[in-house]
Amino acid sequence: MGLLDGKVAIVTGAGRGLGRGEALELAAEGAGVVVGEVDEAAGQSVVDEITATGGSAVLYLGDCSEIEHGQGIVRTAVEQLGRLDALVNNAGILRDRTLAKMTPEEWDAVIKVHLRGHYAPTHAAINHWRDNDQPGRVVCTASTSGVLGNFGQSNYGAAKAGIAAFAQIVAQENWKKGITVNAICPAARTRMTEGAYGEKLAGGSAEEGFDFWHPDNVAPFVAFLCSDASSHISGKVFGVQGDTVELYRPFTSEAFIQKGGAKWTAEELVERVGELFESTGIAPEAQNGMARLRFSMTQRS
Ligand SMILES: NC(=O)c1ccc[n+]([C@@H]2O[C@H](COP(=O)([O-])OP(=O)(O)OC[C@H]3O[C@@H](n4cnc5c(N)ncnc54)[C@H](O)[C@@H]3O)[C@@H](O)[C@H]2O)c1
Structure with missing residues (x-):
């Protein structure tokens, strides 16, 4: 018995890094998974990994920040896997630069992928659940760079703080419908962080046993947030890394x-x-x- 038996989930940006770990974990817990990706080879390899172990998964290719993509990925879940229970908004990019040197293109690209990339699939999923009077789960991906700040990331941090606010507000708007919306601030060793943090996120040795920065460590909490077991939790922002899950206090007086x-x-x-x-x-x-x-x-x- 898995925590997500019979459920279907979408994970955007699921071809590598945190999204890959989340897609594999959701599938291992019994969910059918729509793997959203802009990179076909990466996305297909995750679909293949899931199906090779007897799970069900389909690839939906494209940019998650396009409105038609949001509608299309929800339609794919329903038409090809039979239903939709959870959406994990994970896809993201970095264009790090201090504000003084940041180009409009670097600002716009990051804001679009993260904020519209959350808006487009969430808008489609929420309306699907509301139209069909069904509960639903949304997991958003914020960052400590947004809620705590980080040098050289005014574009990314502004988007990620916006995502934390987005989760709280969409949760308020939909709790009466049984739709929960939470955000995580993950930290892990992925293509995204290797450049910035390098050796600081190196894998643990075999003797140490636990590889603290492995991206797959984030996935079990995401599976929990996608499950019926989290139906009482909404509008919250969590820090998730290694063996640690933190609950953030919202901006408060x-x-x-x-x-x-x-x-x-x-x-x-x-x-x-x-x-x-x-x-x-x-x-x-x-x-x-x-x-x-x-x-x-x-x-x-
Ligand atoms: N790795 C960390 O420590 C960390 C920390 C805080 C937040 N995050 C967030 O976690 C999420 C995943 O990051 P990661 O570290 O796994 O990065 P990653 O670069 O390893 O993986 C991101 C994936 O998203 C895909 N993608 C990018 N833009 C897309 C788009 N427009 N549409 C569809 N797919 C797209 C990429 O092809 C890639 O496969 C991001 O939102 C990131 O901002 C990561």
Whole structure:
């Protein structure tokens, strides 16, 4: 018995890295999988891996940020695998550059693949579930680069913070329909991170036993979020890496100052705004485990 027996899921960008691990895990838990990819050879190899072990999978080729692609991938799940239960929005790209040097093309490409790449398949899946009065699961892929920040990634971080907000809002809009929407902030050794972090994400030795940065470590939590067992969890953002699952606190108010029923002057704020920081005790360094980790991984000049 698998956690996802009889279910069907879509994974975008499933040809390599995290998406590949997620597609294989969902299939191992019993789901039929639509492998969404822009790279045909990579996508087909994952379909072949799943079918070789007796699972069912189909490839849907194209750019997930195109509206027709979103509609087409949902239609493919229903027509070729019989239904749709879960959508994992995973596909993504990097175009790292400090903002001063970033071209409009680098900005637009990242925003499009991530934000429209979440909007297009989610819009089609949500409408499919709402039209058929069915529950559904959406897993979005945000990043610590968005929720904590990362040097050289203003385009990517803005998109990823937007995805965290997207998940919370689409969850609010659809919870009464039994549709859950959550986001993960993964971290793993993939083609995407090899360039930036290199040896810091090296595989663990055989003696160490556990390869902390292996991308497949993220997949079991994604399978859980795609299952009936997570029907009570929605609008949440999780950090997932190695053996760790974290629950993020959303942007929230830490402290406030008030004038007492009157408008502030700018000069008064110069005097008083420090109280916001003094009362919180916010330390200048990173605040939690993931942020500390990011600090150590991103010590760059
Ligand atoms: N690897 C990490 O540590 C890490 C950290 C935070 C977030 N993420 C996010 O996880 C997701 C997967 O990243 P990864 O590290 O596995 O990257 P990857 O480059 O190894 O794999 C991404 C896959 O997505 C596909 N893809 C790219 N654009 C596409 C598009 N428009 N339509 C369809 N497919 C497309 C690529 O062909 C590729 O196979 C991304 O959203 C990434 O931003 C990764």
